[in-house]
Amino acid sequence: xxxxxxxxxxxxSLSILxxxxxxxxxxxxxxxxxxxxxxxxxxxxxxxxxxxxxxxxAELRNxxxxxxxxxxxxxxxxxxxxxxAETTLLKSFxxxxxxxxxxxxxxxxxxxIYCVSGSDxxxxxxxxxxxVNAVGALTKNMQAAGIGPDGIIGIGYSNLSGKNVLRxxxxxxxxxxxxxxxxxxxxNWQPKxxxxxxxxxxxxxxxxxxxxxxxxxGSAVDMLGQYEPxxxxxxxxxxxxxxxxxxxxxxxxxxTLDPSTGDTAVxxxxxxxxxxxxxxxxxxxxxxxxxxxxxxxxxxxFQMDDGSVEEVGTIRDNIQAMGIGGY
Numbered sequence: 001x002x003x004x005x006x007x008x009x010x011x012x013s014l015s016i017l018x019x020x021x022x023x024x025x026x027x028x029x030x031x032x033x034x035x036x037x038x039x040x041x042x043x044x045x046x047x048x049x050x051x052x053x054x055x056x057x058a059e060l061r062n063x064x065x066x067x068x069x070x071x072x073x074x075x076x077x078x079x080x081x082x083x084x085a086e087t088t089l090l091k092s093f094x095x096x097x098x099x100x101x102x103x104x105x106x107x108x109x110x111x112x113i114y115c116v117s118g119s120d121x122x123x124x125x126x127x128x129x130x131x132v133n134a135v136g137a138l139t140k141n142m143q144a145a146g147i148g149p150d151g152i153i154g155i156g157y158s159n160l161s162g163k164n165v166l167r168x169x170x171x172x173x174x175x176x177x178x179x180x181x182x183x184x185x186x187x188n189w190q191p192k193x194x195x196x197x198x199x200x201x202x203x204x205x206x207x208x209x210x211x212x213x214x215x216x217x218g219s220a221v222d223m224l225g226q227y228e229p230x231x232x233x234x235x236x237x238x239x240x241x242x243x244x245x246x247x248x249x250x251x252x253x254x255x256t257l258d259p260s261t262g263d264t265a266v267x268x269x270x271x272x273x274x275x276x277x278x279x280x281x282x283x284x285x286x287x288x289x290x291x292x293x294x295x296x297x298x299x300x301x302f303q304m305d306d307g308s309v310e311e312v313g314t315i316r317d318n319i320q321a322m323g324i325g326g327y
Contacts (some may be wrong), residue, residue: 060287064113064127064325066104067318075100077129078317079325082284082291085299085313090129096121106323107147113323114152114171116142122174127326136174140167143191144204148216153179154193155204155214164189166202166218180218185210194235203240203259211259225262233257234283234290237304242281243292250275254307267307273298282324293319 063080069092077091097118105114111127122135143164145154152169158181166179184206194203195216202214209231211224233242233255240257244264251271255264272294281302283290288304291312297319299312 058287059327060289061108061284061327062325063282063291063322064104064106065319065322066100066102066115066125067320069318075320076317077125077132078319080299080315080319080322082299082301082312085315087315087317089317090127091125091132093125093132095123096134100320102321103144104321104323105145105147105152106325108324108326111326112171114145115321122169122171124171135172138169138174138176140165140176140178142167142169142176144193145169146193146195146202147197148195148202149197149200153195153202153216155189155191155202166214180221182214182221184212185223194233194240196235203235209262211262213259224260225258227257227262227264231255231257231264232279232281234281235285236283236290237285237288241283241290241304243277243302252277254302254309268309270309272296272300273311278319280321282322284324291322293322 060082062082065078065080067076067078069076072092074092074094076089077093079088079090081088095117099118101116101118103115107113108127113125113127115123115125116138117123120138122138124133124135125131141156142154143156145152148168150168151171154167154169156165156167156176158165161181163181163183165181168177168179169175170177186207188207190205190207192204196203200216202216204212204214206212208226209228210226213222213224215221229244229247231242231244233240236256240259242255242257244253244255246253246269251269253269254267256267257264274295276295278293278295281290281292290302290304292300292302293315294300297315299315301310301312302308
């Protein structure tokens with residue numbers, strides 16, 4: 001955006017050139033003054049628009065979750081208010097197998113989440129609860145997945161080759177397509193993918209905490225740094241961010257993790273209100289925060305810049321997994 005100073009300078013220069021060519025009659029002077037006022041108004045409008053855009057970027061997204069209701073015997077799609085931890089029931093439904101693999105693939109841009117039932121059926125759910133669709137059975141094994149630049153992408157395993165496989169999933173048919181095969185340095189891994197769509201790479205860790213960087217197009221797999229202690233992480237503002245447990249105590253650390261070296265830096269230390277927690281985090285990168293739940297179902301919010309911790313409130317419903325939702 002052109003700054004107000006440069007915009008006014010350009011308009012004033014144009015006015016001077018016009019006055020030199022046409023003389024200095026009152027009408028020309030009035031026109032120049034009007035142009036200056038219009039430029040000021042346009043600059044103010046642009047500044048207001050930028051401020052509105054910044055405010056929108058910082059607005060907190062709510063969380064979307066799937067839980068289970070013991071009384072009805074059904075799963076429930078829930079909206080979690082990140083300011084109060086209050087839940088809103090959006091939809092009750094049942095998986096075809098009666099159970100599922102708790103884990104949500106969130107696609108907030110398309111207002112949809114995906115999950116997989118115990119019979120390997122891919123489900124798509126509208127975030128507003130208007131629809132629950134059993135897309136179809138996944139045609140190949142998927143161990144972990146997320147949203148890439150072109151839809152669902154993740155890592156599975158081939159019994160035939162004995163290797164892991166980078167795979168894409170068609171969200172409309174559940175057809176799985178192989179991109180490339182590779183092996184982790186330990187042969188097995190921690191089934192979780194961290195996708196950086198801007199860099200077009202996926203981060204995954206082997207059993208000994210060695211980070212592997214996988215190009216989304218399948219062109220390369222690079223073995224990077226090894227981290228210690230164990231970190232439950234996601235993509236942060238600059239590198240990875242997450243929670244690690246302090247060995248020998250009930251304290252936890254908010255840490256940043258450099259995937260290239262495996263180096264961690266402690267931002268803050270804290271305690272959950274119980275000795276345990278649900279063991280995963282959900283990030284809202286636009287707002288610079290992430291969330292976690294204690295074993296007492298208390299929702300916590302963490303600031304990515306300094307690791308400060310806020311206890312939001314208690315989630316009253318049974319939550320089995322959650323992901324980032326809409327505004």
